[in-house]
Structures are given as structure tokens and as C-alpha cells.
Amino acid sequence: MSPPRDPESTRRHLLEVSAEEMRFKGYKAASLADILNKAKVSKGALYHHFANKQELGYAVFDEIFVREFLADWDVPMSNTDPIDAVCQWITEMSEQATREKLQQGCPVCNIATEMVSLDEGFRDRTQIMFDTLRSRIAVMLSTAKLNGQVKQVVVPESVSSFIVATVQGAMMQGKYGRDLETFKAILRCLADYLTTLKT
């Protein structure tokens, strides 16, 4: 076991339990009492590590959800065709998906949908995260364009936004319908579209 009094692991534990609660219930509906109960940590401890619920929420978002999200979206930049790389990544995502994960949806999107219009902090975080993601993909497409691997009519910024939107939309539909097949079908269409962009 961890030593008695290990502030760093207490904080971490609190973050993870909070994340679990917020994953399922959302930000507002995740109650501190439940979190404290589940984590077997006192209120004093929580408020020692976090100024308030908002700060806890931000920490969960930054240190758990965004981290996970960007890791999931880490398209391996193979040395071959980038479009192929993206398509392969999509296929893998499609294969790894389970009904349970799909049901939960994307935590970042769930929290963002809930909070973006109510809280500046969440809004800024969401905006920055998606900007990061989109520009990452856009850069990939730009170099592919320079290498003559995709058609010259392709607008990298548009297509990268399109990819992100469609994948997130697919997850949403999957969540609502609890249907793995629908999710996979959408991703297959996306891969089809992307291959049409190849030279």
C-alpha cells in the first residue's frame, strides 16, 4: 500500500474518482459527497488539494480527459501515405470500440457540451484542445499536399475539421443508439471519402 500521508497520490486518487463520476454523470451532476464517499477521502482533504469544485473539474478535464483524448487521437505518422495512416487509424479505432465505451461517449465532448456555454474555463480549454487537434491533422495534410500525395484542391484546414467533426459525430450517434455497427459504418464512409482525396 501507499504510505499514510502521500499528498500526491491522494490528489491523484481524487482526480481519478472524480473523473469516473463525471464521465458517467457529467460535471454538474457529479456531487462532491459521492466523490468523497467513493474515494474514501474527507472533505477537508479535497479542499486542501482543490480550491473548489470548478478547479477540481478543470484538473479532471486537463489531466485526465484531455490527456486521454489527445492520446487516442495520436495518429501514427507512418512514413508512407498520411491518408493511409489516417484510414488505418480509423480502422483500428473502429475495431477497438466496444459497446460499453461507445455508450459512455467521449468525456471531453460530454463535458464540453454541458459546460461550454456556461463556463469560460471549460470553453477555453475545449477550444484550445480542438484547435490543437485540428492543426495537427491539418499540418499532416499540408505536407501530404506538398509531397503530391493528395489532390491540390484539398483544403487541409477544412478536411481536418471534417475528420474531427465526423469522428465525434460518429461517437455521438454510437452513444445515442448504443449501436456499434452504425459507428463502424460511419467511420467506413469517412475512410472512403479520405481515399477519394488521394492523387
Added chain:
Amino acid sequence: MSPPRDPESTRRHLLEVSAEEMRFKGYKAASLADILNKAKVSKGALYHHFANKQELGYAVFDEIFVREFLADWDVPMSNTDPIDAVCQWITEMSEQATREKLQQGCPVCNIATEMVSLDEGFRDRTQIMFDTLRSRIAVMLSTAKLNGQVKQVVVPESVSSFIVATVQGAMMQGKYGRDLETFKAILRCLADYLTTLKT
């Protein structure tokens, strides 16, 4: 003015004010006290018309949000090419979009994202609604396929899911980034893809 004691209009008014609150705050965060205040209706009146908050939520969802949603998605079945019709509809949607509307996002999706995993009623309603929508579009594509207007490789069910997912994803991205241009760019990509399906 309406006569004193018009139960039907009281109900309607309550529904509309609740919808306004839920649009902005979501279901759980929309408080009855605020709704009552805003609507200038007593708690007794509300609980005369609705059994509880859940029933009120369902009514708002069914009678306001779903109705609006399906009306928005009512792609005019022109007698010419269905793909063209969808593309034109997308263009119109793109043109009509404002920053304010985009910021609010799609109420159905907002509520669905919040409630689907917590409440059976909302889950069923969401599922039925999207099934309705997807099959509507799938039928359109099927007939187009029979008429030889789209390629034979097109799977109507997949493409219809894809369209829905991408448009919803575009709205999400637009909401998060508060950026009209991103929204429009995504829809343009979708239109591009759809035209590649034509024979």
C-alpha cells in the same frame, strides 16, 4: 390577451419557457424555480399540468425540441436528383447559420448527451428520433439508387448515418469553437463527398 384561465395556453407557455431554460442550461441545471419565475406561473399550476420535472422534460423534448429538429431536417424532396437536394439543403443550412444559434448547439443533442446514459425515457426518445431521421434519408438514397442516380456501391443506411453524424459533428465543433467558418467548411466537405456518390 388570452382569457383568464386558459389551461392549454398555460401549459404551452410553461413548455416554451422550460424549453428556453433547458436550451441554455440543459435539463438538470434548469431549475423549476427559475422556470416558474420567468413564466410567472405558480408551482401549483406547473404540478397541475405535469406530474414532475421528468414529465416536463419529456414534454419539452417531444413537443418542442424533436419537433423543431425534424422540421430542420426536412430535406425537400425535389423531383430532381436527391443528392442535389441534400447538397442544396446543406448549403441553405450553412447560409442560415448564425453565430448565436451555433453557440447554443442542437438542443436535442445537448439534452441527449446529458441524459441518454442516465434516463431511459430520454434514451428511448433520442434513439427513436435518430432512427426516424436516418431511415428517412436512407429511403431517399435507396430510391435514388434504384433510379440509377447514385452509384450502386452506396449503402444507403451507412451514408444516411454518415450524413447525420457529420452534420451533428459540425454543429458540435461550431458550438465549441464559436466559429461559423469551421462549421461551413465541414458542411462543404460533406457536400463534396456526397457529389462523389453520384453516377
Added chain:
DNA sequence: TTGCAAACAGACCGGTTGGTCTGTTAGTGT
């Protein structure tokens, strides 16, 4: 060993929540 701050423990609090209950009022059928 003692001092002292960091790390907790948990009682307590005011405000808000959805929901109930006891009225009162208005329309309507007889």
C-alpha cells in the same frame, strides 16, 4: 524533543432543489 506547517477529518451552514399539501378561485353543468 519540540515546533510548525502541511495534510487531513468531519461537524456545520446557508442556499437551492424537486416535490407536497392545503387552500382559494373560476368556470360549467344542472
Added chain:
DNA sequence: ACACTAACAGACCAACCGGTCTGTTTGCAA
């Protein structure tokens, strides 16, 4: 004119919310 019920009005309530505050314990530095 009267009765009866639908349509309200609003005081009241327990449960819960996030947050505070006062204590205690622990580890570590001097």
C-alpha cells in the same frame, strides 16, 4: 342559485448542494 371540479396559488418541507471552519494528526526541520 348552487354545487362541483378543474385550474391555479403559494407556504412549507426534507434532502442535498458546494463551501467553510475548527479541530487533530503526521512528518520533518531545527
